[in-house]
Amino acid sequence: MTSPVAPPPMTYRALGSSGLQVSQIGLGCSGFWGNRRFPEAEAERIVRRALERGVTLFDTGHNYAAFNAEPRLGRILQRAFATHPRDGLMISSKAGTLTGQAGISGAEQRDFSPAAIERSCAASLRNLHCDHLDIFQLHGIGLEQISDELLTALERMRRSGMFRLLGINTHTGAVMRHLAERRGPFDVALIDYNALQQDREPVIAAMHAAGIGVLAGTVLAQGHLLPARPRVPRLADAWYLARAWLKPSSRALMRSAKAMQRTIARVGSQAPAQTAFAYVLQNPAVASGVLGTTRVASLDQVLDTRVDMLAPQERERLVATFQQTGASPSQ
Ligand SMILES: NC(=O)c1ccc[n+]([C@@H]2O[C@H](COP(=O)([O-])OP(=O)(O)OC[C@H]3O[C@@H](n4cnc5c(N)ncnc54)[C@H](OP(=O)(O)O)[C@@H]3O)[C@@H](O)[C@H]2O)c1
Numbered sequence: 001m002t003s004p005v006a007p008p009p010m011t012y013r014a015l016g017s018s019g020l021q022v023s024q025i026g027l028g029c030s031g032f033w034g035n036r037r038f039p040e041a042e043a044e045r046i047v048r049r050a051l052e053r054g055v056t057l058f059d060t061g062h063n064y065a066a067f068n069a070e071p072r073l074g075r076i077l078q079r080a081f082a083t084h085p086r087d088g089l090m091i092s093s094k095a096g097t098l099t100g101q102a103g104i105s106g107a108e109q110r111d112f113s114p115a116a117i118e119r120s121c122a123a124s125l126r127n128l129h130c131d132h133l134d135i136f137q138l139h140g141i142g143l144e145q146i147s148d149e150l151l152t153a154l155e156r157m158r159r160s161g162m163f164r165l166l167g168i169n170t171h172t173g174a175v176m177r178h179l180a181e182r183r184g185p186f187d188v189a190l191i192d193y194n195a196l197q198q199d200r201e202p203v204i205a206a207m208h209a210a211g212i213g214v215l216a217g218t219v220l221a222q223g224h225l226l227p228a229r230p231r232v233p234r235l236a237d238a239w240y241l242a243r244a245w246l247k248p249s250s251r252a253l254m255r256s257a258k259a260m261q262r263t264i265a266r267v268g269s270q271a272p273a274q275t276a277f278a279y280v281l282q283n284p285a286v287a288s289g290v291l292g293t294t295r296v297a298s299l300d301q302v303l304d305t306r307v308d309m310l311a312p313q314e315r316e317r318l319v320a321t322f323q324q325t326g327a328s329p330s331q
Contacts, residue, residue, distance in 0.1 A: 007053070007300075007303065007304050008304065008305075008306055009054065010023050010024070010025070010053060010054030010055065010303070011023075011024045011307075012024065012056070013286075013287045013288065014213070014287065015090075015165070015187075015188065015213030015287045015288075016187055016188065016208070016211050016212045016213030016214070016287065017187075017211030017213075018164075018165055018187050018188075018213055020090065020134070020164070020165070020213075021056075022056060022057040022090050022213075022215075022287050022288045023054055023055045023056045023057050023288060024281055024287070024288050024289065024307075025055060025277065025281075025288065025289055025290075025291060025302060025303055025305070026055060026056075026057030026058065026059055026090075026215065026288045026289070026290040026291070027046070027047065027050045027055050027057070027058050027059070027290070027291060027293075027299070028059050028060075028217060028290045028291060028292040029043075029047070029058055029059065029060040029064070029069050029070075029072070029073045030059075030060060030061060030064040030065060030069050030292060031064075031065065031239075031240075031243075031292050031294075032065075032235075032236045032239040032240065032294050033046065033065070033069065033292065033293065033294050034060070034064050034065025034068050034069025034070075034072055034073075035065050035066075035068065035239065036065075036066070036068050037235055038235070038236065038294060040072060040075070040076070042294070043072055043076065043294075044076045044079070045296055046293060046294070046295075046296055046299055047073070047076045047077070047080065048076075048080065049296050049299055049300070050299060050303075051080055051083075051084045053299075053300075053303050055303075056088060056089050056090050057089075057090045057092065057215075057288050057290065058073060058077070058089060058090070058091050058092065059092040059093075059135075059190065059215070059217075059290050060073045060092070060093050060094075060128075061093060061094035061097070061137075061139055061169075062093055062094060062095055062097075062120050062123060062124050062127075062139075063094075063097040063098065063099060063100050063139070064094075065100075066100035067100050070093060070124060070127040070128060071127040071128075073127075073128065074127045074128040074129045074130075075129075077089070077091070077128065077129070078129045086130065089134070090134040090135060091128060091130060091133055091134050091135070092133065092134060092135035092136075092137065092167070092188075092190075092215075093121075093124040093128065093133055093135075093136065093137070094136075094137040094138070094139035094169055095116070095117050095120035095121055095124070095136070095137075095138065095139060096110050096111065096112050096116075096117065096120070096138050096139040096140065096141055097109070097110050097139045097140060098110060098111055098116075108140070110139075110140060110141075110145075112138065112141055112145045112146075112147075112150055113150075114149055114150050114152075114153035114154075117138070117150065117153065117154070117157075118153060118157055118162075121133070121136055121157060121162050121163065122162070124136075125162065131161065132161050132162060132163055132164060133162065133163040133164070134163070134164050134165060135163070135164070135165045135166075135167050135187075135188050136157075136162070136163035136165070136166055136167065137166075137167035137168060137169045137188065137190060138166075138167070138168050138169070139169050140169060140170060140171075141168055141170070141175070142172070142175070143174060143175060143178055151184065151185060154166060154185060155185060158185075165187040165188050165213070166185055166186050166187055166188070167186060167187060167188030167189060167190060167213075167215075168186060168188075168189055168190075169189075169190040169191075169217075170189065170190075170191060171191065171192045171249070171331060172331050173200075173203060173331055176189060176191060176200075176203045176204075176207060177203055177206070179207050179210065179212055180203055180206035180207045180209070180210050180212070181206075181210075183210045183211060183212060186212065187211075187212065187213060188212065188213045188214075188215060189207055189212050189213075189214055189215070190215040190216075190217055190290070191204070191214065191215070191216065191217065192216075192217055192218045193214075193216040193217075193218070193219070193280060193283075193286070194216070194218055194219050194220065194221045194225060194276060194279070194280060195221075195225060195260055195264065195276060195279045195280070195318050195322065196221050196225065196253070196256060196257055196260050196322070198318075198319065198322045201283065204283065204285045204286065205285050207285070208284075208285030209285075213287045214285055214286050214287055215286075215287060215288050215289075215290055216280050216286050216288070216289045216290065217290045217292075218253075219276055219277055219280045219289040219290070219291065220273055220276050220277075220291070220292075221253050221257050221260075221276075222240070222243065222244070222250055222253055222292075223240060224244070224250075224253050224254045224257035224261065225257055225260060225261050225264055225272065225276045226261065226264070226265075226272045226273055226276070227261060227265050227272060234294075236294040236295075256325070259321050259324070259325045260318065260321050260322070260325070263317050263318055263321040264276060264318065266317070267310070267314045267317070267318075269309045269310065269311060269314060270305065270306065270309050270310070271301055273298070273301055273302050273305075274301065274302065274304065274305040274306070274309075275310055275314070275318075277289050277291075277302055277305040277307075278305055278306070278307050278308075278309060278310035279310060279315065279318055281305070281307045282307055282310060282315065
């Protein structure tokens, strides 16, 4: 009788030139996970499972899920610190967006004035029951908003111990190129990168070469890279569907994902979500892929990804599909 294959142990990767490491799969604490209608006990089960399996990177945002995701993560982690000490974790949050729903309608209001950014960081520390953030990110900042006044305030905040690493969360190529060319005080970039966004690869390599730790969000293209799962619909699925149709960037993602979704489904070596993660994690310039989920089973499947199992000829099919369709929602 053959024994079941043991799940792969978590791998940790250097986060740019910061000297710190992150689990190669991180947990994104946003979206429906942070929604008040998603029971906190369920959200806690997912975080606990992630911790048990060696996830050290937890990414949230001050405004995520109508300002509910961050304090929810804080309550859950506070209960978990006894068994999973704070020091071993990389807790990441963001400031700058004033609207509470990570832009489901596409309309976001932002404030990157030094006072607003410092206030938001202080509120994040209270919400997360931490004396510092490991990664503090400017959420969707534009180049014209990166002022000397803001950078001076951020350096002061860093010196006073409010955060360790400074990052930018962006989906804009010009901001990524700026980080690669003129790194400045920035250590981390959280970007959108998945098999549909292979045109990101040169700038990812350039950021990595400049010492920036690159985190990939939306590795599953918000689920659009995966075939529909036959199952009883849940409230979470209705929320995902609303996001797919109402948010312009999600609509674009959904439309451009069809051909790649079919190619990924035909890769037989692993489940589609694992193939999507293996594709991103085979890029040595990526420190971690950040997963969003409302299901322990989804999390377990992604954590079971074997990065090397995506064979070169399978990877080649994903590359060929990208080249044939030219499908890329990258900006
Ligand atoms: N979306 C953005 O624009 C954005 C922006 C900034 C930062 N980020 C960061 O990136 C993280 C991830 O982004 P995201 O949640 O938008 O997108 P994602 O991780 O690409 O996709 C999440 C979707 O995939 C589904 N899924 C997860 N694992 C699965 C599996 N094994 N099999 C089938 N379906 C699976 C989830 O459904 P279930 O819940 O049913 O598993 C959910 O619908 C965020 O939490 C955040 O930290 C995202």
